[in-house]
Amino acid sequence: MEDAPRRSREYRSQAREAQARRTRRRVLQAATALFPQRGFAATTFRALAAEGGVSVPTVEALFGTKARLLHAAIDVAIAGDDEPVPVLGRGWTDELLDADTAEEVATVAARVLAPAQARSAALILALFEALPSNPELAELADQLVAQRAVTAEWLLDAIGKKDPLVSDLTRREAVDTLWVLMDPALFDRLTRQRGWSQQQYEQWFARSFQRLLTEQPDPVSSPRPTTRGVPDESFE
Numbered sequence: 370m371e372d373a374p375r376r377s378r379e380y381r382s383q384a385r386e387a388q389a390r391r392t393r394r395r396v397l398q399a400a401t402a403l404f405p406q407r408g409f410a411a412t413t414f415r416a417l418a419a420e421g422g423v424s425v426p427t428v429e430a431l432f433g434t435k436a437r438l439l440h441a442a443i444d445v446a447i448a449g450d451d452e453p454v455p456v457l458g459r460g461w462t463d464e465l466l467d468a469d470t471a472e473e474v475a476t477v478a479a480r481v482l483a484p485a486q487a488r489s490a491a492l493i494l495a496l497f498e499a500l501p502s503n504p505e506l507a508e509l510a511d512q513l514v515a516q517r518a519v520t521a522e523w524l525l526d527a528i529g530k531k532d533p534l535v536s537d538l539t540r541r542e543a544v545d546t547l548w549v550l551m552d553p554a555l556f557d558r559l560t561r562q563r564g565w566s567q568q569q570y571e572q573w574f575a576r577s578f579q580r581l582l583t584e585q586p587d588p589v590s591s592p593r594p595t596t597r598g599v600p601d602e603s604f605e
């Protein structure tokens with residue numbers, strides 16, 4: 370007879386946890402929509418609550434401050450879900466490390482990065498645009514910059530195991546080159562301002578990653594056709 374009440378309590382607890390998670394996701398979805406659209410300062414808890422279909426006290430209880438909410442929204446956007454698993458601890462890293470060639474490493478990286486940029490770039494740009502007048506965001510901004518450097522270094526090491534890295538770049542320069550290629554602002558400029566599709570960005574990133582950071586074979590140059598005895602008409 371003791372087991373039935375215990376199971377009932379466990380069921381109610383699980384139901385409450387599931388409901389709380391759904392509520393949190395609605396608020397995060399609201400933040401993802403409103404912060405890029407209105408900017409950090411103009412996005413109020415009242416607006417976020419209305420967009421998420423919850424009360425203002427619920428938003429405050431879940432996240433405490435707008436900075437924490439923005440942080441959570443960026444984390445979920447980069448990862449693609451709200452599972453507490455680090456970006457470099459996810460399944461795609463095994464696929465990348467198991468790749469046979471540098472081209473495959475770059476392809477897997479681009480396939481993961483492109484949708485992550487599509488989900489998170491606008492949020493990250495909203496953060497940096499708000500930074501001058503909202504110093505409480507400085508720690509989050511520094512953290513994102515550092516995390517991108519860690520990921521860039523990890524990817525550089527992964528591709529370097531498949532092909533030699535370019536010899537005329539220091540390690541720091543190579544990491545920084547990849548760090549710039551991964552900049553959300555670059556994704557935004559190419560897709561929003563220059564009209565690239567996400568697929569175009571993905572293909573460009575893969576090519577750029579491999580060509581800029583690994584030694585490329587010299588192209589086979591064809592001998593120039595002889596013109597001996599034939600008038601040169603190229604300047605006529």
